[in-house]
Amino acid sequence: MEKTLRVINEIARQGIIKAYAIGGGIAATYYIEPVLTYDLDIFFIPATEGIDVLAPIYAYAKKAGYKTKAEMILIEGIPVQFIPTYNDLVRTAVENAVSLKYRNLEARVVSPEYLIAISLQTGRAKDRERVIRLLDEAAIDHTVLARILKTFGLAEKFKKFECRIHEK
């Protein structure tokens, strides 16, 4: 994990990507009870806009000798999925990522409030479960969360979601 994060930091340091933040199950695990996952999701802001924003990352990986499998790059034994910021919410989440310390290394991770907003927007069963867990177990700044939800038009969706999970 440490080696993998070091490589990702290096990709950012070389300017191959503008910025990144860990998302998905590993980001959630930073805040809540560990959950089984196999992939390390990396949201990133591309260095340049273009048709294939993944190409420079794949080129770096190939040069470094890392294999690719389907849409993943196997970096130091861990399948990493690079996901370009696909909308304003995800881009803002990367811009407002927080620091994570792993052994002697610092990495960037999506904050719990943005993670809730992204999960709510994505809306698959596992995302809904993640929202519940984050609300239940993570230290959430509800003022920040409310602002994010309002900014990205998710306030009503969240209200309905909260009503459903509190139904008895």
Added chain:
Amino acid sequence: MKNKTAERIFAQKRARRAQLAKLPFEKKIKIIVELQKMASGVTKNAKKPIWPI
């Protein structure tokens, strides 16, 4: 939920999850790897890689 025994059990489960949530990140990654090892016995997950940490 009206059953007090069940309510107590669920409260304990919540407390356990909250406790796990507070673990250091490094420890959590070790737990994920243990989960990956356990899941590797299940056919669907047999080919998924176990992280070398």
